[in-house]
Amino acid sequence: MPIRLSLGHIDVYDDRTATFAHQLGLTGVQFHTPNLLPGENGHWSLEELRALRERCDRDGLRIDGLENVPLAHFWKVQRGLPGRDEQIENYFRTIRNMAAVGIDMLGYNWLPTFVWRTDMDVAGRGGAKVTAFDLAEIGAGNALASYRLSPTEPLAEPISVDRMWANHQYFLDAVLPVAEEAGVRLALHPDDPPVDEPLGGAARIFNTPAALAAAHKQAKASPAWGLDFCLGSVSEMGGEDAVNEVIDTLGPVGAIAYVHFRDVQGTVPSFRECFLGEGNYNPARVIRRLHEVGFDGFMIDDHVPAVIGDPDTWMDISSDAYCSRGRAHALGYLQGVLNGLGLD
Numbered sequence: 001m002p003i004r005l006s007l008g009h010i011d012v013y014d015d016r017t018a019t020f021a022h023q024l025g026l027t028g029v030q031f032h033t034p035n036l037l038p039g040e041n042g043h044w045s046l047e048e049l050r051a052l053r054e055r056c057d058r059d060g061l062r063i064d065g066l067e068n069v070p071l072a073h074f075w076k077v078q079r080g081l082p083g084r085d086e087q088i089e090n091y092f093r094t095i096r097n098m099a100a101v102g103i104d105m106l107g108y109n110w111l112p113t114f115v116w117r118t119d120m121d122v123a124g125r126g127g128a129k130v131t132a133f134d135l136a137e138i139g140a141g142n143a144l145a146s147y148r149l150s151p152t153e154p155l156a157e158p159i160s161v162d163r164m165w166a167n168h169q170y171f172l173d174a175v176l177p178v179a180e181e182a183g184v185r186l187a188l189h190p191d192d193p194p195v196d197e198p199l200g201g202a203a204r205i206f207n208t209p210a211a212l213a214a215a216h217k218q219a220k221a222s223p224a225w226g227l228d229f230c231l232g233s234v235s236e237m238g239g240e241d242a243v244n245e246v247i248d249t250l251g252p253v254g255a256i257a258y259v260h261f262r263d264v265q266g267t268v269p270s271f272r273e274c275f276l277g278e279g280n281y282n283p284a285r286v287i288r289r290l291h292e293v294g295f296d297g298f299m300i301d302d303h304v305p306a307v308i309g310d311p312d313t314w315m316d317i318s319s320d321a322y323c324s325r326g327r328a329h330a331l332g333y334l335q336g337v338l339n340g341l342g343l344d
């Protein structure tokens with residue numbers, strides 16, 4: 001199957017979202033801790049997953065994947081706290097229930113204090129609204145602190161680099177056998193931002209291409225593990241060179257599960273999000289390189305700039321804000337590049 005585009009990072013799915021996908025010529029969707037999966041019992045139930053699958057079937061849309069179980073399902077696992085084994089048992093249930101309804105991709109992140117930005121309202125090209133991060137400004141806290149996936153409780157104690165690695169190994173050793181048996185693939189999202197400094201007390205470990213390769217080693221090359229290849233987060237590490245290093249390292253071994261296609265201008269410690277084509281890497285060169293290493297999965301839009309008339313960037317999770325001009329631009333840009341490369 002050739003590289004395909006999917007409408008991604010969907011928080012709120014409704015008729016508007018489904019219509020937006022069809023009007024953009026997309027046949028697949030990817031969800032991001034979606035409204036239709038509340039997961040009230042510590043895992044995603046068979047009933048709610050089946051209802052989501054049946055809703056998308058009715059809408060004529062394929063579910064390419066889910067990303068990020070609710071934080072309430074996962075925070076003890078990330079932090080290595082007592083009670084993580086119960087959460088891991090619930091994660092088994094989520095995996096098995098996903099498999100039962102034919103959903104085979106589950107993205108996850110290893111960010112106990114989630115994604116950080118220092119400004120959610122920066123003027124990008126032509127005054128478009130974008131977000132930014134500057135390490136020098138973290139003293140004011142996370143500008144994303146009120147975002148629904150950001151933790152409300154501060155860490156009880158700092159989490160060191162060694163403990164973050166050990167917690168990840170513990171998680172993989174427990175869940176990969178279950179994921180392999182179920183035929184579900186877990187996909188790690190790189191740290192965003194990929195800084196060396198702890199943010200909110202938690203060390204950041206998946207912050208270089210070498211660290212992502214080390215995660216693959218921790219997974220013992222399991223077919224049930226892959227990289228949620230966020231090009232934006234890797235671009236934040238080191239621009240196109242970092243992107244190419246990840247492609248050349250994990251692509252040939254089939255460890256790139258899917259792609260978040262966004263970009264930034266600048267690299268840590270200071271960057272801002274931007275439109276595709278004006279960032280650190282050349283999207284056409286990156287897609288060609290992904291194809292050349294055999295990547296044949298799906299790619300999603302991710303965060304996008306808010307252009308004139310768009311309600312907001314990714315802080316507003318309504319379908320009205322999600323189905324934006326900025327998102328249509330990103331997807332149309334990628335459709336054009338895929339067509340030009342003869343990959344559509």
Ligand SMILES: O=C(O)[C@@H](O)[C@@H](O)[C@H](O)[C@H](O)CO
Pocket residue numbers: 032067068107108109111115149189192230232233260302303
């Ligand atoms: O690049 C990013 O930070 C995004 O894709 C996140 O919004 C998303 O929640 C990721 O899964 C990180 O958790």
